Amino acid sequence: xxxxxxxxxxxxxxxxxxxxxxxxxxxxxxxxxxxxxxxxxxxxxxxxxxxxxxxxxxxxxxxxxxxxxxxxxxxxxxxxxxxxxxxxxxxxxxxxxxxxxxxxxxxxxxxxxxxxxxxxxxxxxxxxxxxxxxxxxxxxxxxxxxxxxxxxxxxxxxxxxxxxxxxxxxxxxxxxxxxxxxxxxxxxxxxxxxxxxxxxxxxxxxxxxxxxxxxxxxxx
Amino acid sequence: xxxxxxxxxxxxxxxxxxxxxxxxxxxxxxxxxxxxxxxxxxxxxxxxxxxxxxxxxxxxxxxxxxxxxxxxxxxxxxxxxxxxxxxxxxxxxxxxxxxxxxxxxxxxxxxxxxxxxxxxxxxxxxxxxxxxxxxxxxxxxxxxxxxxxxxxxxxxxxxxxxxxxxxxxxxxxxxxxxxxxxxxxxxxxxxxxxxxxxxxxxxxxxxxxxxxxxxxxxxxxxxxxxxxxxxxxxxxxxxxxxxxxxxxxxxxxxxxxxxxxxxxxxxxxxxxxxxxxxxxxxxxxxxxxxxxxxxxxxxxxxxxxxxxxxxxxxxxxxxxxxxxxxxxxxxxxxxxxxxxxxxxxxxxxxxxxxxxxxxxxxxxxxxxxxxxxxxxxxxxxxxxxxxxxxxxxxxxxxxxxxxxxxxxxxxxxxxxxxxxxxxxxxxxxxxxxxxxxxxxxxxxxxxxxxxxxxxxxxxxxxxxxxxxxxxxxxxxxxxxxxxxxxxxxxxxxxxxxxxxxxxxxxxxxxxxxxxxxxxxxxxxxxxxxxxxxxxx
Numbered sequence: 103x104x105x106x107x108x109x110x111x112x113x114x115x116x117x118x119x120x121x122x123x124x125x126x127x128x129x130x131x132x133x134x135x136x137x138x139x140x141x142x143x144x145x146x147x148x149x150x151x152x153x154x155x156x157x158x159x160x161x162x163x164x165x166x167x168x169x170x171x172x173x174x175x176x177x178x179x180x181x182x183x184x185x186x187x188x189x190x191x192x193x194x195x196x197x198x199x200x201x202x203x204x205x206x207x208x209x210x211x212x213x214x215x216x217x218x219x220x221x222x223x224x225x226x227x228x229x230x231x232x233x234x235x236x237x238x239x240x241x242x243x244x245x246x247x248x249x250x251x252x253x254x255x256x257x258x259x260x261x262x263x264x265x266x267x268x269x270x271x272x273x274x275x276x277x278x279x280x281x282x283x284x285x286x287x288x289x290x291x292x293x294x295x296x297x298x299x300x301x302x303x304x305x306x307x308x309x310x311x312x313x314x315x316x317x318x319x320x321x322x
Numbered sequence: 323x324x325x326x327x328x329x330x331x332x333x334x335x336x337x338x339x340x341x342x343x344x345x346x347x348x349x350x351x352x353x354x355x356x357x358x359x360x361x362x363x364x365x366x367x368x369x370x371x372x373x374x375x376x377x378x379x380x381x382x383x384x385x386x387x388x389x390x391x392x393x394x395x396x397x398x399x400x401x402x403x404x405x406x407x408x409x410x411x412x413x414x415x416x417x418x419x420x421x422x423x424x425x426x427x428x429x430x431x432x433x434x435x436x437x438x439x440x441x442x443x444x445x446x447x448x449x450x451x452x453x454x455x456x457x458x459x460x461x462x463x464x465x466x467x468x469x470x471x472x473x474x475x476x477x478x479x480x481x482x483x484x485x486x487x488x489x490x491x492x493x494x495x496x497x498x499x500x501x502x503x504x505x506x507x508x509x510x511x512x513x514x515x516x517x518x519x520x521x522x523x524x525x526x527x528x529x530x531x532x533x534x535x536x537x538x539x540x541x542x543x544x545x546x547x548x549x550x551x552x553x554x555x556x557x558x559x560x561x562x563x564x565x566x567x568x569x570x571x572x573x574x575x576x577x578x579x580x581x582x583x584x585x586x587x588x589x590x591x592x593x594x595x596x597x598x599x600x601x602x603x604x605x606x607x608x609x610x611x612x613x614x615x616x617x618x619x620x621x622x623x624x625x626x627x628x629x630x631x632x633x634x635x636x637x638x639x640x641x642x643x644x645x646x647x648x649x650x651x652x653x654x655x656x657x658x659x660x661x662x663x664x665x666x667x668x669x670x671x672x673x674x675x676x677x678x679x680x681x682x683x684x685x686x687x688x689x690x691x692x693x694x695x696x697x698x699x700x701x702x703x704x705x706x707x708x709x710x711x712x713x714x715x716x717x718x719x720x721x722x723x724x725x726x727x728x729x730x731x732x733x734x735x736x737x738x739x740x741x742x743x744x745x746x747x748x749x750x751x752x753x754x755x756x757x758x759x760x761x762x763x764x765x766x767x768x769x770x771x772x773x774x775x776x777x778x779x780x781x782x783x784x785x786x787x788x789x790x791x792x793x794x795x796x797x798x799x800x801x802x803x804x805x806x807x808x809x810x811x812x813x814x815x816x817x818x819x820x821x822x823x824x825x826x827x828x829x830x831x832x833x834x835x836x837x838x839x840x841x842x843x844x845x846x847x848x849x850x851x852x853x854x855x856x857x858x
Binding site for chain 2 (some may be wrong): 197198200201204205208280297299312315317318319320321322
């Protein structure tokens with residue numbers, strides 16, 4: 103039976119996160135007032151996001167993605183490509199690229215599963231030549247982002263559900279599958295596969311990895 | 323503890339136990355235990371440390387200038403040439419020696435001569451093979467700050483057996499063994515290998531062919547078939563060690579294709595120095611002060627947590643001293659060092675035993691600055707302790723090995739990530755190497771383990787298999803292994819061993835297994851290292 107390697111993106115393959123991505127969008131707003139307003143709001147809200155993330159990734163997403171409200175869909179896609187070229191590509195963990203290459207040569211399907219938005223993930227997925235990728239989608243009305251994510255929102259347990267569905271649809275042996283993630287919020291995703299690997303884990307994930315003898319990779 | 327007296331008779335460094343003999347000290351991981359052996363048991367002690375060479379620096383210079391079967395080192399140097407110096411990793415010697423490490427002294431002299439002859443294209447490669455990469459501070463301690471600051475990390479680095487772009491194939495033996503080596507070493511005008519020959523298994527053709535090769539090459543001899551055909555690992559004669567025989571075949575290709583200049587060294591067995599020197603001597607020679615220190619150390623160690631005990635021992639360097647150094651062509655150089663090695667380690671022993679008693683210490687070649695995990699306890703017992711012989715094994719076929727170790731189920735996940743999976747998953751499937759061999763490639767090619775080996779400080783994914791194969795010859799020979807006082811009963815069980823709460827119970831179990839009320843009992847009082855020259 104076939105197997106896949108599932109990768110979280112932020113902090114696992116890339117030394118950046120959704121806040122870096124939004125900061126890029128904010129700084130590249132089409133108007134000066136928009137640029138200043140969005141950047142200032144983002145900076146002021148950082149402590150609140152830290153608290154929100156501790157309360158749960160879903161709660162964080164609900165609050166954080168409100169920032170995108172009003173951004174034009176076309177702009178999001180254009181800036182998504184620029185974000186990849188100017189930020190993401192430079193922050194990719196080179197050692198993880200080597201790991202992906204070896205994993206592919208071992209016959210594993212390569213799948214990205216991330217809470218980032220699709221405009222940010224698509225250029226990365228194309229660059230990594232992965233077999234499939236799953237990301238969050240911003241709700242768009244009248245060609246503008248509403249600030250809400252389309253359900254189901256990929257975070258925490260939902261990632262695990264996606265992996266199970268993907269495995270079922272693609273006849274994968276979950277026990278032989280691998281998953282890579284960096285955050286305690288990804289423990290459900292990691293627990294779904296037979297071979298979970300913590301990458302640059304936060305304290306929560308590190309404690310879990312140590313308790314369950316999951317390998318830990320420190321990537322750069 | 324009453325002071326033990328040498329009783330009845332003493333053949334060289336062998337003592338026999340009678341009713342008035344006192345208890346004997348054994349290592350118990352990071353602690354010690356005292357054991358009262360049955361009357362008639364014999365205790366084999368290592369030889370006393372040989373006198374060191376008076377002037378190691380002069381000895382190094384002399385060896386480089388008067389090599390065996392090769393031109394002097396300086397005569398092989400030409401301006402503009404490409405020179406690579408490979409050296410043994412942190413697994414040698416054990417424990418790491420006090421500064422300056424012998425490698426620093428040798429490298430200093432080599433680099434000095436290179437500078438005098440205008441050779442500046444120099445790389446220093448730590449020949450780790452599939453061992454973990456040494457960290458920067460470990461490398462600094464080994465080569466000294468001056469060399470480290472000048473060469474690290476661009477020209478002083480760990481060999482990477484998984485950097486396949488930098489592995490080249492030199493050829494294939496007539497038995498199909500492929501010789502694949504580090505590209506820089508293979509493409510150099512001169513390859514120098516600096517050996518620390520702690521045991522006779524070290525050095526010779528094994529240095530380059532193993533230290534600088536890749537998984538494909540090392541799997542030619544690191545397999546269960548080869549290990550079952552070694553009698554013993556410490557007897558390098560090709561008819562005794564299949565491992566040595568294959569390495570020799572592969573090494574002949576290396577010597578044919580490359581210009582290799584070996585530097586081999588023999589050390590005495592002064593493992594303990596200073597206030598701990600008494601631990602390397604028989605208890606009968608201990609002073610009252612030594613005895614007080616021992617009792618105090620035991621009490622203190624019992625009260626410390628395991629991590630603190632480990633830290634304590636990691637901070638104590640060995641006091642090994644240079645007893646011989648030779649340089650030149652592979653075989654004549656190695657032959658001379660083997661003689662020096664056996665001069666220090668060989669202990670003549672008449673007759674095998676039914677029951678071999680020994681303690682497992684805190685250190686092995688694979689857990690420097692790390693944890694002696696269950697697989698390493700296994701390799702210390704069946705891989706090393708069992709194989710410390712020439713001639714016949716010290717223990718009779720189907721005899722009983724009684725070991726002292728607390729057997730904690732703990733692993734260093736940075737150094738031994740694949741050991742964890744091997745221990746829990748593979749050993750739950752089986753303990754027969756021929757059965758579990760089918761999983762070897764899965765571990766060897768696991769991209770996560772490869773990543774951790776290349777970019778972290780992990781042993782290669784396949785390494786726990788080698789540790790298990792290393793115990794094969796001992797496992798096939800020994801009838802039963804009993805661990806005394808394990809603190810985690812699951813560990814002996816997972817290793818296929820039995821456990822006993824105390825030594826007397828272990829002896830009863832041994833008597834019952836052997837069907838002998840009075841089995842012949844021998845204690846191997848190691849470390850320090852010794853090799854029993856057994857006349858069956």
